[in-house]
Amino acid sequence: MNERWKITVDRGxxxxxxxxxxxxxxxxxxxxxxxxxxxxxxxxxxxxxxVANTCPxxxxxxxxxxxxxxxxxxx
Amino acid sequence: xxxxxxxxxxxxxxxxxxxxxxxxxWLQEHEPLARVKLPYGEEGWLxxxxxxxxxxxxxxxxxxxxxxxxxxxxxxxxxYGGILTDxxxxxxxxxxxxxxxAFTARRVEQLRGRAEQITGDLLDEMVKAGPPADLAQxxxxxxxxxxxxxxxxxxxxxxxxxxxxxxxxxxxxxxxPEQRGEYIAQLAGYVxxxxxxxxxxxxxxxxxxxxxxxxxxxxxxxxxxxxxxxVILAAGYESTASQIVNFTYALLTHPDxxxxxxxxxxxxxxxxxxxxxxxxxxxxxxxxxxxxLADVELSGGTVRAGEPVLLAKxxxxxxxxxxxxxxxxxxxxDAQGELGFGHGAHHCLGAPLARMDIQTALTALLQRFPNLxxxxxxxxxxxxxxxxxxxxxxxxxxx
Numbered sequence: 386m387n388e389r390w391k392i393t394v395d396r397g398x399x400x401x402x403x404x405x406x407x408x409x410x411x412x413x414x415x416x417x418x419x420x421x422x423x424x425x426x427x428x429x430x431x432x433x434x435x436v437a438n439t440c441p442x443x444x445x446x447x448x449x450x451x452x453x454x455x456x457x458x459x460x
Numbered sequence: 461x462x463x464x465x466x467x468x469x470x471x472x473x474x475x476x477x478x479x480x481x482x483x484x485x486w487l488q489e490h491e492p493l494a495r496v497k498l499p500y501g502e503e504g505w506l507x508x509x510x511x512x513x514x515x516x517x518x519x520x521x522x523x524x525x526x527x528x529x530x531x532x533x534x535x536x537x538x539x540y541g542g543i544l545t546d547x548x549x550x551x552x553x554x555x556x557x558x559x560x561x562a563f564t565a566r567r568v569e570q571l572r573g574r575a576e577q578i579t580g581d582l583l584d585e586m587v588k589a590g591p592p593a594d595l596a597q598x599x600x601x602x603x604x605x606x607x608x609x610x611x612x613x614x615x616x617x618x619x620x621x622x623x624x625x626x627x628x629x630x631x632x633x634x635x636x637p638e639q640r641g642e643y644i645a646q647l648a649g650y651v652x653x654x655x656x657x658x659x660x661x662x663x664x665x666x667x668x669x670x671x672x673x674x675x676x677x678x679x680x681x682x683x684x685x686x687x688x689x690x691v692i693l694a695a696g697y698e699s700t701a702s703q704i705v706n707f708t709y710a711l712l713t714h715p716d717x718x719x720x721x722x723x724x725x726x727x728x729x730x731x732x733x734x735x736x737x738x739x740x741x742x743x744x745x746x747x748x749x750x751x752x753l754a755d756v757e758l759s760g761g762t763v764r765a766g767e768p769v770l771l772a773k774x775x776x777x778x779x780x781x782x783x784x785x786x787x788x789x790x791x792x793x794d795a796q797g798e799l800g801f802g803h804g805a806h807h808c809l810g811a812p813l814a815r816m817d818i819q820t821a822l823t824a825l826l827q828r829f830p831n832l833x834x835x836x837x838x839x840x841x842x843x844x845x846x847x848x849x850x851x852x853x854x855x856x857x858x859x
Contacts, residue, residue, distance in 0.1 A: 400565070401797060402811070403518045407804025408549040410520050418797050432550055438557040441812055443564050458561070 390429050390455070391448045392422040398444040405436045405445060412436070413445075420444065467503045470496035470770075471535070471744045477843055478706065478850060480740050484508050484775035492760030496770065501533040504749055504768035508775040510782035510799070512758045516750050516769050518804030523548050526751035533749055533768055538637070540747045543687040549805050558673045558680060559688055559809060562611060562666040568812040571610065575820040578606050583828060591858040592835035599825075600704035600855075601627070604697055604817050611813070612689060613665025614654070622650065626693055644690070651689045655682070666692075696810040699741060702851040703814070704821045707735040709841075709855055711822070712834055714789050721791055722826050731791035732818050737798035738789045740774030743850050748806075773799045829859035 392412065394405075396419045405413035405420050409432045413420050422445075427433065437445040437456035447456045472483045487494045488508040496506045507513050516522045528546040532539055544555060561567065579599065586598040605623050614622050628635070629643045651667070658671040667689060674680040680688075711718040721731050749768045756763045763769055777798050778786040801808035808814070825832055834841075835856035842853045 402801070402807040403804040404807050407518045407520060407806070408553050415518075432553065435550065435553040435557045439553060439560040441560070441564055441807070441809075443566055459566075 388429055389450050390427050390433070391450075392425050392427060392433060393446045393448070394420050394422050395442075395444040395446075396420070398442045400442045400444075402441055404439055404441065408439065409433060409436050467495040467497040468506075470498050470506065475743055477841075478710070478740055480774055480778065484772055485778070488775060488779060493758060493763070494760075496533070498533040498770075499535055500537055502531045502768065504533040504770050505763055506745060506770045506772060507758065507760075508772045508779075509759055510776040510779035512760065513771045513773055513776035513799060514797075514803050515756070515758065516771055517799065517802055517806070519756070520549070520805075521752060521754045521756050522750035522769065523753050524748055524750060524806065525551075526753065527749055527768065530751060530768065533770060535744070535747075543684065543691055544809075545691070545748055545806065552805060555680070555684065555688065556805075556809065558670060559666065559692065562669065563809050563812055565812045568816050571607065571813075572816055572820065574610060575603070575607055575817060576824070579603055579820050579824045583824060592856045593858075595708055595855040595857050596701065596705050596852075597854070599821055600708075601701045603704065603821055604700035604814070607813065607817055608693060608696055611666050612692070613658075613663055613667045618650075622647075625650070626697055629694075647693075648686050648690060651686045652682070655685050655689075692810065695808070696814065699849055700810075700814045700817050702849045703736075703739065703741060704818055705855045706739045706741070706851045707732070707818060707822060708825065708857075709834075709852060710735055710739055710789060712832070712857075713838060717789055717791050718826075721822075722830075725823065725826070727791055728819050728823055729815075730793075730795070732815055732822070733795040733798060734789065734791050734793050735818075736800035737777045737783070737795040739800075740777075741800060741849050742774060743848075745770040745772045746802075773802070832857060832859050834858075 399419040401415065401418045403415055406415050412423055412427065412433050413436065414423055433447050434456040437447050438458060440457070443457050443459065446454055448454050472481045475481055487506065492507070492509045492512060494506040495503060497503050507516055524545060525548040528541055534540065544552060582599050582602055586593045605626065606619065609619050609622060625643055625647045629640065629647060655667055655671050658668045662668055662672065670680060670685045670688060674682065674685055711721065721727055749770050751768050752763045752765055754765050777800065780786050801811040835858040844851055844853055
């Protein structure tokens with residue numbers, strides 16, 4: 386599997402709840418009270434999809450290599 | 461290093477109003493890792509400093525799932541806990557994401573107009589009956605109840621009955637375990653029937669979304685659908701109602717802050733954060749102790765793997781290491797990071813809804829009643845007792 390995903394965090398939208406860092410500490414950390422992706426370019430990992438769908442601010446987005454947004458599901 | 465041989469008896473003593481026992485602040489200073497013994501369960505460490513409490517809430521080395529299988533320190537014979545609160549990521553995340561969608565800041569913003577309408581209707585009724593009125597019964601209890609009904613999708617015709625069940629379940633008056641079990645069973649039965657209807661006729665409310673998630677795979681069992689709905693009710697109803705009352709009380713007893721907020725309505729979102737920080741909703745530490753899964757270094761010493769910690773969030777929110785002049789209510793302060801809604805994987809699911817309900821209620825009260833005031837002397841207010849959420853039993857107001 387050479388597929389890569391990209392994580393973006395909108396630090397302006399982030400409310401600092403810490404849901405992401407508490408759920409997936411290998412992918413997110415809080416920096417000055419707001420979330421940051423530890424690495425933006427990652428191997429596919431379903432936990433980041435769950436985290437993006439759990440963020441109360443919908444500040445986290447996950448894209449596949451083709452640029453298609455995998456999460457959050459905002460329908 | 462704390463003295464591990466002597467455990468203090470906890471909780472410390474009776475409290476009045478929204479006061480915080482001075483012992484918390486003594487411990488914060490001198491014994492940040494304090495050994496405590498509760499009426500039931502094993503001994504644990506009480507954390508009072510902001511950084512330590514925040515670490516225990518947000519760090520994956522502290523587990524809630526472990527608390528479900530241990531003799532957890534607790535105030536009552538029965539342990540508090542259930543779906544979502546007995547789980548750690550990733551199991552917790554699998555369930556949480558199914559309900560989280562309904563509670564995002566964006567989805568909740570779409571409900572603001574409806575909350576304003578409900579608030580307006582409730583205040584119309586209050587005005588019609590004339591002063592004095594009890595703010596709790598007139599607005600603070602019905603508003604969050606009706607908003608949760610909207611969100612879950614409880615039909616209009618059933619709402620009075622539904623509210624009675626939830627009200628009895630959440631009641632601060634002592635119910636026997638049997639009575640309590642009966643109410644919960646009735647409520648669970650009702651929610652199960654409502655879910656069954658949605659299997660026939662899909663809806664776009666929260667319960668409809670949970671049923672769809674259940675049907676679309678084996679992601680959610682029928683029992684999980686009911687339990688998730690009940691936990692949302694349990695966690696979100698009485699706490700929001702109490703805080704609307706407490707925040708109004710706090711503003712009425714801090715006239716400078718009230719006047720400032722009246723003149724600067726744009727301060728409302730920040731004011732609600734500061735009130736969350738300043739008002740101690742719980743009389744005691746968080747009802748959900750965490751267990752360390754590894755040795756963790758905190759500011760007062762090391763918590764060993766397998767030891768439980770109790771989190772005094774109300775004391776942490778008044779830690780001078782984190783907030784300047786922490787006992788002062790200051791609605792212009794940046795209270796971001798306050799721990800009233802928790803922090804980390806279990807950060808309050810309903811926080812955006814609670815914030816919106818409270819902002820809507822306070823905004824309407826200030827706009828409609830330029831002369832809002834307590835209808836009795838402050839000293840005559842009767843306060844809830846016991847270990848439930850804090851607040852006056854009733855808040856008589858005039859305008």
